Structure formats: C-alpha cells, structure tokens
Amino acid sequence: MTTERTETIVHNATKTFKFSFPTCTNEELLFKLEVPVEIPYDGSPRELVQRVINMFHIPVYLEDELNEKLAQFIGDETREFHNSRDAKLLDQLKNSELNVDGIVKQWEKLFKENVVEFAEQKGTSDEEVFAAAYHKLVHSPALDTILQVENSYAKTVSNMMQSRDEDINKLTERQTEEMEEKMRLLNVSTTEEEINETAARQFEAQSVAAARWESQLDALRHTQRAAHRAWLMAALDHYQGQAELATPSNSPLTTFPPEAGELVGSGGLGEPRPQLEESFTIHLGSQLKQTHNIRLVAADMLDLCALNHHDNGAAARLQPALALYSGELTGAVVLCEAGPAGTGDPPQRLLRLAAAATEHHFDDINRQLRHIAEAIRAPAEQRNARRAQQAGGAAGATGSGGGGRGWWGGGRALRPGDVLVTRHSNLDTHVIFHLVVDDSLKADITSRHPAILGLRNILKAACCNDVTTISLPLLLRNEITEVRRVRLRSVGVGGGEAGEACICRAECGGVSQEMTAAWCVRRAELVLKCVKGFVLEAAGGGGAELRTLHAALPPHAPDLFAAVQSLLPSVFRVAGPLRAPRRAAPL
Template sequence: MKKNRERFCHKEREFVYKFKVGTECLELRVPLKFPVQENASHLHGRLMLLHSLPCFIENDLKEALSQFIEEESLRDYDRDAEASLEAVKSGEIDLHQLANTWAKAYAESTLEHARPEEPSWDEDFADVYHDLIHSPASETLLNLEHNYFVSISELIGERDVELKKLRERQGIEMEKVMQELGKSLTDQDVNSLAAQHFESQQDLENKWSNELKQSTAIQKQEYQEWVIKLHQDLKNPNNSSLSEEIKVQPNQFRESVEAVGRIYEEQRKLEESFTIHLGAQLKTMHNLRLLRADMLDFCKHKRNHRSGVKLHRLQTALSLYSTSLCGLVLLVDNRINSYSGIKRGEFYITRHSNLSEIHVAFHLCVDDNVKSGNITARDPAIMGLRNILKVCCTHDITTISIPLLLVHDMSEEMTIPWCLRRAELVFKCVKDLPSFINTHSDIQALNPYRWTHWQKRIVKLSRNLNYAGILSSKRCPESEPAT
C-alpha cells in the first residue's frame, strides 16, 4: 500500500488555463506536484504576480485552479483507495493488523476513549492547601509560615550587617590609599584596590545569595511535605496526636513575636471609600478606595504583640487558590531594558503566596516621562496600565491597587493642577474595569505617603472631580459614598 501511495502522491500534473486578451488567445501552463501542499489562494496570488497576468482574469483563474486541484486530488484518493482494497483482497495486508490499527487510531482521536488527564502535583497541593486553610488547622499553617519568615528575616539581617561592615572597612582602606595618592601610590594602585573591593563584595553577596536560596528551598520542601502529611492525618479520625500537633504552634508564635518585636513601623493611613452599583437588574457592587500609603505596605508583614501577622495573612491565604485574587501595580525603572529587553509601557508579572495582602504583582516599566505633565491617554505608561487591567479581568484578579499619580514619590514640580489632571487621566483609564468583571471588584488608588502639607489640599479639591461618576458607566449611573 505504501508503494501505491508513493506512486500517486508524487505524481506531477500540468494545469492548463486558456484566456483571451483582446483578439489574442493565450494559454497558461503550470506544472503542479500532487498532493498540493500550498494553499490554493496563495498559489493563485503567486501566479498572478509571477506571470503579470491581467486583473480581469483573476477570479476566473482562481476558480479554475481550485477546481483543478480538487478534482485531481479526488482522483488520487480514489485510486489510492482502490489500490488498498485490491491489496486487502489479494492478501498483501493482514486484516487483523489493519483492524487493530483502525481501532487504535479511533480510540486516540475520540474523546470518550481518551484517558483523563492526571492532575499535576501543583493542582493536588493547591486543593490540599485550600482544604487546610479553611479548616481549624489554618492557624497552624500561618504560624509555620511565620516561623519561616522570622528565620529568613534573621538571615537577611545578618547579611546586611556583614555587608555593612565590609563596606565600612573598605571605605577606610580607600581613604588611606587616597591620602597616599601621588606620594607613594599611583592611580593603578587605586584601581587595583577598587577591583579587589568589588570582587570581595561580589563574593560575599554570592555567598549570602546561595545561602538564602538553599534555606528557602529547604523551607519550601519541608512546608509542602508537612502540609500533605497534615492533610492525610486530618482524614484519619483515629489520629490522637493531631490535636496536640495543631496546638503546639500558637505558643511558639507568641514567643517569637515577643522576642523579635516589630520590624516595620506602621504608618497612619488616610483613606476614603466609595461604593458603585452597576447593572439594571442583576446589580454588582464595586468599591473604590483612595488611600495615602506606601505601595510596599501591601507586601510587608505588620506585626503586633496580640495578633501578629495572622489577621493580615489569613484573608490573603483564604483566597490564595480562588477566583478573588489581589493584585498590585509597582512602577519599575526603565533601565531594566538594558539587560532584559523590556520597554517602557511593558510589564512583567510575579506570583506570590507569602506576602501580606497581595497574590500578584504587576511590574510596570516607566521612565522619568511620567513626571511630566504632558502625557496623554496614548502614553505607553497609560497603555501598559490599561493592559494590566485587561489581564485582571481575564485572570480572576478582583482587587487591584494602583498608583493614582503613576509615581511613588512626590517632587516639587507636581503641583495641585498637575495632580488633578493625572488623577483624572488614571481614573478614566480604569473606568471600564468594573463593567468587565461580573462579580464585585475593589480598586484601590494609592497616593504617595510623603505628601507635603499643601499637597494634602488635593484631597479636598478632588471633590470637584466626580470619581464615582467617572467609574460608572452611562447605563449604570448609581453610586454612593461610603466611609
């Protein structure tokens, strides 16, 4: 059968097309190898361009070419089928082998015979974690995460102290060398010492980086194994040691909080909230919050002596594997394109499971142009923010925190009119987000924390802008302020 198929598949035929130009009769002859691999429309276009054919025969030529290819292909298929049947009748092909081949091909190509996909390990762990975090063992999970956090924080603190001591020692050495420059030492000696200092810093940073990677890898493996084991023990009602295992962790947590104390000082936030209802029959509620806060406050763990990180982490952990994720937009320097190729207005995404209040971080690449007052809705930064919001709509991110002024720090050129124009531009950019999300959504617009006293007047003047009206669509104008 293979010989017959090869004989028919590689046969060359000539396509003949006759047409008339004025009183002159012309004929186009094109050799074609069957089966024709190229699309008939593409082949027709190549013929028109290659032979400079007149435009008035374009449609007729395309129809004739398609008909010729279809008819000749059908003839080849018929001949191939007849040759295969003759081979079966003559006994050249084993009927049982042919039947098994057909049965295998049918089973592999139909859904009812396909094997169900085996869940991956990540999916299994996600289900296990989701069950545990919604069980009485949730406090145990958070306490264990906290212990890991304290351990890594101590390592980072030791690294910073050691790097600081190294830089101070190198600074003293460099000062001594600079004092002897031109006397007993030359520029080459200074460059040599600077190279040694740089190499020493790189070695020390690499050492601590490897140690941190190793520690986090060990913690991740231990945590995953412990979660799986705890889930299996919960399924066993006869396990008497399980309740004591869950009760052990809180005492350790309280001791660690008292020993370590506060790492991050909580800053007082100024905020104002609005509630927007969209929809004529089936209403959905969307919240808009204006905050004065640091963007990184949503990533840091806030500790106190009573509840620690549990209250901040619990809500994030409960929605970790859910359809209500929390996102944050961080502005990054455009100099990142010097080694990654990312351009202004583009962004990259990082996923997190152990931050304070977010699951997803959108790193939006911007430059100093965002500080100017002449950016428009077509600016790459605004377009990048709009693309981020599209990703939120399609990936179950219902809470998004954005920098209202597209800056993390204030400067003198950012006047009150500048801030009002920028806020209105950003709000017009995000106004379509609630209408595309069928469930509730929370939009948090953050102002830089370090405002001067005169910049606080923006909060009062901002009432002139109907932010709730900007975010509401024309068909759903209902909105109300909330505290």
C-alpha cells in the same frame, strides 16, 4: 498560545437570478428581470422577493411564482457552490496536489490537544495537588499552625538577611577606612597601582561576601520550602486519616473567628498603616448598575504589597493564605522601567520584599522574571518588528520622518504598556502586574497613552482571572513620592497657597517637568475616568467581577488627597447614604 486552525477560505460568489414574464398586452413581449444574489445567501429569500417586487413594480400575481423560483434558485446555487468547491478539493487530492500529511497532522493535533477522548491521559499536576492540599488545610483547624510555621520561617529568613546586611555594611566600612588610609598616603607610601589593586580586591571581597550570603539564603529558602511542603502533605494525610475533612464551600474570608483578634493584637509595632484613606461605594452602568468599591489611600504602592513581618506576622498572612487558591485574588499594579534584555526592571524594594520570606508556592520573583523574559522575547520581538514595519510603511506613505521606526525598532523587546505578571504567596497581594512605563508619563498624557492601554489590559486580565481586588498607583508615577515628601514639608512651612503651589520637581533627562497639584489632579481624573470605562468594559468579559479597587496616592500629601477625594463623586456615581423615611410634615 492557542493553535490557529486554517480557516476555510470561502469566497462568496454573486450569481444572477434571471426571471422573465410576459407583458399583459403582448404574450410575445417578455419583461426580463435580473437580480444579483450573493451565494450563500444569509437572508430570507421571501423577503428578497418582496424587495424585488417593490423595486421593479412587478405585478403581485407573480409573487408566489417568484417565491418558489427564487428559493429554488438559491437552493440550487448554494448546493452548486458547496459542491463545486468540494469537487475542486477532491480533485486536488486525487491528483496529489495537496499536502495530505500536513492536513492529517493538523487534524491529529487538533483532536489530541482539544478533545478529551483523543488527548493523552495525564494526571493532575503536582502544582494542582499541592494547591488543593494547601487550600484544604488553610480552611481547616490547621490554619493557625500553618500561619505560625510560615511566619517563623519568614523570620529566620529575615534574620539572616539582617545579618547579611550588617556583615556587608561592616565590610564596606572596613574597606572604606582602608581606602581612605591608602588615599591619604597616596604618593607617600602607596602608588596609584596599589590603590587600583586594592579597589579590585575590595570589589572582589564584596562580591564574594554577597555571593556567600546569597547562596546561604538560597539554601535556607530551599530547605524551608522542601520542609514546609513535606510537612503540609503529611499534615493533610494526618487530617484525612482522622476523619473526613469537610472543606467549607464558602471560605471564611471575611468572618474569621475571634482567635484572629489576638494575633492582630500582638502584631503591632509594624510600619504604621497609612493615615489617609477613604472608601467609596460606586455604581457603574447606565441601566444595569454594578456596584464596586473604590478605596483612596495615601500610601506607597509597595507598602500596599508588603506583608507586615514584624513581631508576629501570622495575622497578616491570614487573608493572603486563605484566598491564595480561591477565586478571589488580590492584585497590584507596580510600575517598572523596561530593563535590558527583554526583562522588566521592577523596583529594588519590591525584590527585597519578595525575598524577605520564602516563596513556598511559586518560583521566586527573579526566576519568574527570567522565565517571563525568555517566554516573551520571541512574541515581543515579532510584534516590534511588525510595528516597526507598519510605522515604516506609514512614514513612507506620509513622507514624514521615521520616528515610529525608532520607537519600535530599538534594542529593547519590552515597550511601555506591556505587562509582566508575577505570582506571590509571601506578599499581601497574590498577583503583581508589572506595567512597563517610560519617561513620557511625566508629561500630560491622553487616554491613548500606552500606559493607559496597559492598564486596560491589566483590568481585563484581572477580570478574566478572578482577581477581585486590585491596587493601582493613581498618578501612574513611582518615584515622585520621595521628592514630594521633602518639598511638601517646605510648602507646609510656606503656608497658605499650597493648593496651586509647586509640590515637587522631578528631573528627567535634564528637562525639569513640574508636577503641580493641578497636574496631579488632572492625572488622577484621567486615570479614574479611564478605569471607569475599563471596569465597565471588563465586566462583559465573563470572568469574576472586580469588587474593590485601591487607588494609591502619594503619601504625605494631604492636599492632593483632599482634592482627589472631592473629585471622585464627580467621576463616579457614589452611593448615597441610606435615609430613614421622613415623617410627613403635619398640615
């Protein structure tokens, strides 16, 4: 948080400039002129004179005199203005009416926190040292080794997770059997109490097993992390001892040597990459054009975040590792519900993805979220209280119901449109923006909807923090994709009128809301148009330029994909193909 300086309260004063001059015919008779002038005056006194002369038809021979007098007047009054204000302050000081201690402390704090000479000397933080070391190493021949090491670590973790899942599944199976047995014998040889007891015991066994595995996993991650860090630092020393390790100033992010090819080749057999995708190069801006890429992908947002761990994930780790400490970060927008106690509630799958490999650089995602929840509580509640008050005031004024108060006054600190930011080194994206949303997104929304405003904040933050690639769910919906898959198949069977046919149906609080293809296209258009504005706006923010935007559409919906595909050129100015000059037609 930035410290706010108490601003000097300047009350501008209006002083009256008086001027009199004799009439031509009668020396005794004076024309009197009174002009109010704001002090301090920020315009040009000479211009003011011209206006006065024009307005009051003052003879031009007075121009020089007026110029001189008015400049004098403004000078004197400005000095008087400053001096009297300062004199008052000094008098207060003399009479001990001021809190000298407070004032001095504030200055002290300002100097100490903002100016090098007065700041406490502090070295580079561990985080920064490690960052520099890692960045240097991944841009050195050690890169290959690092990726292999990280990958094998990840594999160990995922193996253990797999055994955990199997173990727990077995346990559950056994328990189900036992329970069924008991249920069968209910009122024969067992009583209800016994069953309740069994249930409790089983629950306990489940939690014990889960906790045991979790602690094992934790221990494993902890060792891995410590070992990896130690090894990296040692490796750095080793390299530096060898020779001066030149860090390439331009990281080979895009042009990686052919060895990578082999890695990719053996990578296979993962989840198949999304089938449907198309890239567009667009130009934004009316006079000065900025160039951006938009990539439409039919894929689940979480698939876009996931690293491919299967078999040999080292290749997949390449890009994220190289860019992690660079100025070209990758981000993703993931929707989440507002959880209890001021936390966001990200999708379980995301948590699993993030847990699938050791986080060597940052806290693991749960800790990050807990930390955020703590930090955000006070400001969010403050904000909610303020909003509730405003809403209450507005409602009072208009005499209408207190709907606003209810919305802002509820128990939850987070509101739709709020964004939590987590950092990751073990996903395909470095930063995840958790955008808090609610059920209102199921209906049609306007560009003033909180989720859209949240998106705007995300894009702005992305630009300010050097996130140059960002993925976002174009329809701003997470869960419909599952339902959609089923429905779409049936549509596919049904045949012909897929265009306007009901694609899916999502239940929300008993009210069914239809999400037709038309709805989807409408939503996509709204989001694209808003994003267009936000990207343009964020470009003036003075950070990195947003280069690539991945827009994720629900997978397995080719019709929708085609519809959005054709929509894009009407929203953005798409770069046309380069044309070879044509020969002039012969006459």
